[in-house]
Amino acid sequence: MSENMVIGVIKEAISTGLLISAPILIVSILVGLVVSIFQATTQIQEQTLTFVPKLIAIALVGLLTGSWMLHKLVNFTEGIFAMIANIIQ
Template sequence: MSENMLATVMKDAITTGLLMSAPILITAILVGLIISIFQATTQIQEQTLTFVPKLIGIALVGIISGRWMLHTLVAFTQRVFEMIANITM
């Protein structure tokens, strides 16, 4: 395995990881920001208030984008296995 191939695999792995985690992370950040603004304006300082909306938002995004995430991960795995098959000793 050459250094160029290894760099390609690592770049592809990082890109795939970022793409797969982005919808859930962005949802958690946006829901947290909205709840924080709500808490600041109403002066309700309940720590458990953010948990349930984040959980619901993340679950909805997981359900909606789960199929896309699975296809992205399968495509990455197939690319890695094709690279492994092309390695000659």
């Protein structure tokens, strides 16, 4: 196993992790921004007001993109197992 292969695996792992987490993070940031603007304009400082909309939005994004995320993760894992099989031979 060469250094280039290890660096490639690490690079692919990081990019896959970022790609999988991006939809949830982006939606969470956008919902948080909208709720913060709403709280600033109405001067309602309720702590649960920031938590509940984010939780609902993240759950919806998880339901909508969950199969895509799982497919990406399975493809990455299969690639890793294929590399391990090639190294052993």
